[in-house]
Amino acid sequence: MGLRHAVLASLLEGDAAGYELSKRFDVSVANFWSATPQQLYRELERLESEGFVEGRVVEQQRRPNKRVFALTPAGRAELRAFIAQPTRPGAMRDDLLVKVQAAGPDDLPAVRKAIEERRQQAREKLAFYDHLHDGLLDGRTDAAHLAEAERVGPYLTLMGGRLYEQANIHWCESVLAVLDERSPVPDGD
Amino acid sequence: MGLRHAVLASLLEGDAAGYELSKRFDVSVANFWSATPQQLYRELERLESEGFVEGRVVEQQRRPNKRVFALTPAGRAELRAFIAQPTRPGAMRDDLLVKVQAAGPDDLPAVRKAIEERRQQAREKLAFYDHLHDGLLDGRTDAAHLAEAERVGPYLTLMGGRLYEQANIHWCESVLAVLDERSPVPDGD
DNA sequence: GACACCTATTCAACAAGTTGAGTATACGGG
DNA sequence: CCCGTATACTCAACTTGTTGAATAGGTGTC
Structure with a gap:
């Protein structure tokens, strides 16, 4: 729909x-x-x-x-x-969350890899959104853009996307910290 | 799948x-x-x-x-x-975001109503997750739970849900602030 | 020149999600 | 007592998302 x-x-x-x-x-x-x-x-x-x-x-x-x-x-x-019309609620459906939910002790290396990938994807998405944000503002401040724009939807959904990816990154890092406590891996980043 | x-x-x-x-x-x-x-x-x-x-x-x-x-x-x-297996990326699909993206000046009252509903739903969801969190901890600290739990997935996905709903609430409030600037409505909350 | 990728679009079949109900009994509040 | 909700589950038909390709020519890098 x-x-x-x-x-x-x-x-x-x-x-x-x-x-x-x-x-x-x-x-x-x-x-x-x-x-x-x-x-x-x-x-x-x-x-x-x-x-x-x-x-x-x-x-x-x-x-x-x-x-x-x-x-x-x-x-x-x-x-x-x-x-x-009435708005459908947002539905949570994410394979990665299913993996995290299901992970047992032996699954942690695979989960770590998946989390690291997701974090990287979130970082790239955020960088892309920041780039779009710069293009939208075109040198103006956020307040100036909001004052002048006929439609603010694109700005608002962009901010939503940025917030979402920031939360994604934050959560991935929390997960990695917990995984580090449980089965430390000598790698960087 | x-x-x-x-x-x-x-x-x-x-x-x-x-x-x-x-x-x-x-x-x-x-x-x-x-x-x-x-x-x-x-x-x-x-x-x-x-x-x-x-x-x-x-x-x-x-x-x-x-x-x-x-x-x-x-x-x-x-x-x-x-x-x-390789993990599918999370796909963004949300009717509310579509409405915000599409909203023109005349749509703002309907969008405001939808945002307020979504914020309320996010608040209720967050309260429910906090309740589950309390049940999971069962009087212990988060660190104690993580140290003792055989599987940390339920805790991690719960934290993810909380982060997500917190970001949701934050975004809704940002949107409402922008809508207030554009077409103020004399209501409370 | 070879190879990988881009531009631009298409197809059929299948899987997953949704709609719009339905069954029947129990429970609780006004 | 009535009504709304809970418990427990079901169905067919439909819409939406996915799979696993495919077409053909252009571009860019090595």
Whole structure:
């Protein structure tokens, strides 16, 4: 249910091609919804057939042509209706948490490795968000941006993403500290 | 993929009935995986047919009989194999974030209401986790618990849940502060 | 030049999550 | 007594997410 509105929300920022959307929704960078190219192209077909978006082919040199999608007035209305509806609660579903929950004494090396990877991914995501943040501010302060922006949603979800990844990093480091107490490993970082 | 291992992980804490598992996995309290009763009963059927769990009927007075499930040695092995595999990255998917991202000036009252609800849900979840935390410690300190516990996963995922809900509350309050700047509402809290 | 990756999109089949109910009895509060 | 909730579980159909590829040409590095 959420994917279609996430796509519509993304198109509020401006027209975009499917490939472009695929990059925005990639699990490694997405900060409000993640999706695969297969999902996105399927949903774009549906949204187009329902009149919520309008696609056009853009010819390119030295690259395959691309299909660019634009939000329609019906799509904007659908978004507003979605915002007015009761909101589903956020659902926690994370394979890493399942591993940590299940880990026995013999599993700690594998869990440590997974935690270290997750921490690294969180660091990279945070760096990317900081980069987006700089681009959003464009030299202004946060307060100035908020005072001037027509829509503050992108800023707020970005801040949410940053908070989330910071908490992620913090938790990973707490976990590693506990693992160090239980089975010390002579490595750095 | 994750649900089955989440169920197996939950059964590490001890045998449990389907109804009991439904409560643990309810979206309002779950801190590593959430699932509906329909999913859980279907997955339990599969796990039983594959030999990862063993179910038995427990007769009760004044209540319908219940089916209680126990982890099998094959189930434990399956869990260990799962822990050793590469870990899928966490995927962000949240309807509330989509609404915030999409919100225009006219949507702010609806967004405010949704944020306030989410903050309340996060507060309740955090209170519940604090309660579980107290039960886990059973009068001991965190350090004492960690020193004595055979498996620290439940403690670690609980801490993760607490951190996550604290970040949630923090973000909601930041969002409300921004909304207050934009369209002040004379209400309390 | 070879190889890895990028650009841009597609497909079918399957797995997981959701919807919209339903069964029947017990319990508790007003 | 009535109503809402709890206990315990079930079903089919649907939507959403995933898998495991695939197409073809361009780009960049070694």
